[in-house]
Amino acid sequence: xxxxxxxxxxxxxxxxxxxxxxxxxxxxxxxxxxxxxxxxxxxxxxxxxxxxxxxxxxxxxxxxxxxxxxxxxxxxxxxxxxxxxxxxxxxxxxxxxxxxxxxxxxxxxxxxxxxxxxxxxxxxxxxxxxxxxxxxxxxxxxxxxxxxxxxxxxxxxxxxxxxxxxxxxxxxxxxxxxxxxxxxxxxxxxxxxxxxxxxxxxxxxxxxxxxxxxxxxxxxxxxxxxxxxxxxxxxxxxxxxxxxxxx
Numbered sequence: 001x002x003x004x005x006x007x008x009x010x011x012x013x014x015x016x017x018x019x020x021x022x023x024x025x026x027x028x029x030x031x032x033x034x035x036x037x038x039x040x041x042x043x044x045x046x047x048x049x050x051x052x053x054x055x056x057x058x059x060x061x062x063x064x065x066x067x068x069x070x071x072x073x074x075x076x077x078x079x080x081x082x083x084x085x086x087x088x089x090x091x092x093x094x095x096x097x098x099x100x101x102x103x104x105x106x107x108x109x110x111x112x113x114x115x116x117x118x119x120x121x122x123x124x125x126x127x128x129x130x131x132x133x134x135x136x137x138x139x140x141x142x143x144x145x146x147x148x149x150x151x152x153x154x155x156x157x158x159x160x161x162x163x164x165x166x167x168x169x170x171x172x173x174x175x176x177x178x179x180x181x182x183x184x185x186x187x188x189x190x191x192x193x194x195x196x197x198x199x200x201x202x203x204x205x206x207x208x209x210x211x212x213x214x215x216x217x218x219x220x221x222x223x224x225x226x227x228x229x230x231x232x233x234x235x236x237x238x239x240x241x242x243x244x245x246x247x
Contacts, residue, residue, distance in 0.1 A: 022114065022132040023177065025125025028184040036180065037130030040111070043138050047108030054105070058234065065105060068097045072106075073113040075216075076136070077123065080205045089205035091213045092136050095144030095169035096220050099162065100235050103141040110137030131180045139176040144169030144217075158225055158238070159218045166217025170210040174202050 028036070054061040075093035097106040111133045117123035124132050148165035152158075182195035224232055229243040 022117070022124030022136070023128040023180065025118075025127055027125075028128055028131060028180070030127075032180070032184040033127045033130060035130075036128075036134050040107075040130045040133040040138065043104060043107040044111050044133070047104040047106075047111075050102065050104045051108060054101075061101075064235075065101055065109060068101055068106075069109045069112055072097055072109050073116065075213075076113060077117065077121070079123065080209070089174070089202060089209055091209055091216070092140050092170055092173050093213075094136060094140035094173070095148075095166035095213065095217045096162075098141040098145035098169065099148050099165060099217070099221060099237060103145040106141035106145070107133065107137040110141065131177075131184075135176040135180060136173045140169040140173040143172035159222045162221035163214040163218035165214075167210045167214030169217075170213040171206065174206045175199070178202065 051061070051065060072093035075091045078090050080089045092110075094106055094110055097109050101109070111129070114124055114129055114132050114136065118126050118129060144165040147168050148161045151161035151164060178195055178198040181198050182191055186194045221232075221237070225238065229238065232238045233240050233243055
């Protein structure tokens with residue numbers, strides 16, 4: 001324990017080059033930053049209300065949401081700098097969060113994780129918190145949730161649905177991030193050429209990271225199905241009859 005504490009202190013005080021994660025502070029003009037805050041706010045508000053509703057029905061929901069917030073926080077703290085885009089590539093974790101607790105609560109989880117990262121780790125920024133919440137929270141969560149639900153409704157296996165949900169949640173995040181960056185920094189330049197350049201800049205890092213996140217999401221869902229299928233039933237990820245088949 002003492003060794004772990006010592007290493008943590010050394011890492012904390014060791015100087016290292018910092019690469020701003022998510023959209024960097026000051027990248028977006030005020031009007032665009034304000035717009036993305038306005039877009040994100042209703043989703044966060046519904047997420048708070050939805051969490052309160054779930055907690056009234058199940059007292060274990062808040063600890064579970066806290067655990068998912070930690071998962072999203074840790075997974076999204078793995079930045080790979082993309083200097084040409086003014087941001088970083090990284091896994092997001094919103095696919096698995098949306099699958100387990102729903103897209104609105106996943107947006108709330110993401111906003112909290114992003115706020116902590118901006119305040120204490122200089123990852124992203126406070127002025128760009130709204131934009132980062134929209135791209136990672138709203139786009140990522142709803143893309144992952146819709147893909148998972150759609151595939152499961154068509155009879156896809158749990159692992160397949162989880163993989164594609166994680167993959168497309170990740171890619172949706174960076175597609176929307178590209179829209180935000182191109183809209184905010186283009187000035188008088190045309191939108192589409194700049195948007196295309198930013199998307200291309202993300203491809204070398206985000207293509208493999210999306211596949212990795214798909215594999216992680218599939219692995220988490222499959223592991224829960226094998227070890228604690230009752231949790232998936234409580235969270236309405238699977239139906240009770242699927243547990244009987246598993247048993």
